[in-house]
Amino acid sequence: MTEYNIALVGFGGVNRALAQLIAERNQAWKKQLGFSLKIVGISDLFLGSIVAPQGLDAGLLSKLPATKGALAQLPGGQVEALNEQVIKDSGADIIAEATFTNPVDGEPASTFCRWALEQGKHVVTTNKGPIALHGAELKALAQRNQAAFEYEGAVMSGTPVIRMAKQSLAGSELSGFEGILNGTSNFVLTRMDAGLGFAEAVAEAQALGYAEADPTADVEGFDVRLKVVILANELLGAQLTVSDVSCRGISGLTAADLEQARAEGARWKLIGSAQRLADGSLQASVEPRLLPLAHPLAGIGGAINAVSFNTELLGAVTVSGPGAGRIETAFALLSDIIHIHQSRTCR
Numbered sequence: 001m002t003e004y005n006i007a008l009v010g011f012g013g014v015n016r017a018l019a020q021l022i023a024e025r026n027q028a029w030k031k032q033l034g035f036s037l038k039i040v041g042i043s044d045l046f047l048g049s050i051v052a053p054q055g056l057d058a059g060l061l062s063k064l065p066a067t068k069g070a071l072a073q074l075p076g077g078q079v080e081a082l083n084e085q086v087i088k089d090s091g092a093d094i095i096a097e098a099t100f101t102n103p104v105d106g107e108p109a110s111t112f113c114r115w116a117l118e119q120g121k122h123v124v125t126t127n128k129g130p131i132a133l134h135g136a137e138l139k140a141l142a143q144r145n146q147a148a149f150e151y152e153g154a155v156m157s158g159t160p161v162i163r164m165a166k167q168s169l170a171g172s173e174l175s176g177f178e179g180i181l182n183g184t185s186n187f188v189l190t191r192m193d194a195g196l197g198f199a200e201a202v203a204e205a206q207a208l209g210y211a212e213a214d215p216t217a218d219v220e221g222f223d224v225r226l227k228v229v230i231l232a233n234e235l236l237g238a239q240l241t242v243s244d245v246s247c248r249g250i251s252g253l254t255a256a257d258l259e260q261a262r263a264e265g266a267r268w269k270l271i272g273s274a275q276r277l278a279d280g281s282l283q284a285s286v287e288p289r290l291l292p293l294a295h296p297l298a299g300i301g302g303a304i305n306a307v308s309f310n311t312e313l314l315g316a317v318t319v320s321g322p323g324a325g326r327i328e329t330a331f332a333l334l335s336d337i338i339h340i341h342q343s344r345t346c347r
């Protein structure tokens, strides 16, 4: 039975939910999955940091008060976020990186990934910045150091999309995709349809742990733009950058627009898409689209997301499931760890 030492970088909603899952399920994982996880370090900008090669109590951690420097209350804990020390010196085999997504340059999360990969430590991350903005470099670094770099949760949270499409749609001649790829904006549109104001709906999405630290990224489409870049580069062999994807969010939609759509038997949805054109070029966009109710994406409500892959051999293949949520996204980290474990033990 394998025990992986894991360090958590960023201890907000997602990594705290991972600690909760470890506390509740580690024993069951030994039997079901053939491994368990020991938390040997945590760092967080707000909570501080701790290195504990002997292992930390995941149950206690998942209930740590969300107060400034709270990790300093634990023996050996510090008020400062000593990210580099936690990544390099905690004895971690795996770094779970879940700090803020920076949609402009992907930092400092990309540097956290580099520190880990340079030392041959595996990285699992839900952060979209490093993959969308530095994906090729980080994948090459991982390969050079025989480390895994996994990021299933970066698109559609714990709903299997990236690995599923890469593995199971290989050979199907994928030509593009369109999808609802942001839980917050879809939740906001659904709540506005039920009569809530825009700001109240955004506040609800924040309270439920769906929104980015700055929800502008959700409602202006910047988050979906990163996801379109990730999917296009992973699945369509593209080398897109964010500037290749036109982007408009939902902040311009009013209650009157939604009401008019209802009257016309349609719904507004924020759609991210990329399509390979006949000349081989790729057209990619993020924009609100008015969908007739019969459209497969029109009925997707709340924080649920869905993506339809266009393939030559199967036609459209649509995957739907949670697009955001703390436990849902922590599951994505678990699925990355399972993938790492299986790749190394089932050769």
Ligand SMILES: NC(=O)C1=CN([C@@H]2O[C@H](COP(=O)(O)OP(=O)(O)OC[C@H]3O[C@@H](n4cnc5c(N)ncnc54)[C@H](O)[C@@H]3O)[C@@H](O)[C@H]2O)C=CC1
Residues within 6 Å of the ligand: 009, 010, 011, 012, 013, 014, 015, 043, 044, 045, 046, 047, 081, 083, 098, 099, 100, 101, 108, 126, 127, 128, 153, 154, 157, 209, 210, 211, 212, 213, 323, 324, 325, 326, 329
């Ligand atoms: N919450 C969700 O539903 C999903 C989140 N994600 C991504 O996962 C990541 C984490 O999400 P959440 O946990 O919800 O966010 P969060 O905002 O709850 O937590 C992020 C944590 O990272 C810490 N942090 C920020 N910068 C840091 C730095 N430089 N050094 C150390 N710690 C730092 C913050 O103090 C905060 O506690 C984000 O990148 C987000 O975009 C991806 C899919 C779904």
Ligand SMILES: N[C@@H](CC=O)C(=O)O
Residues within 6 Å of the ligand: 154, 156, 157, 181, 182, 183, 184, 185, 210, 211, 212, 218, 223, 323, 324, 325
């Ligand atoms: N804020 C994002 C979280 C997942 O990427 C969303 O709402 O989809």
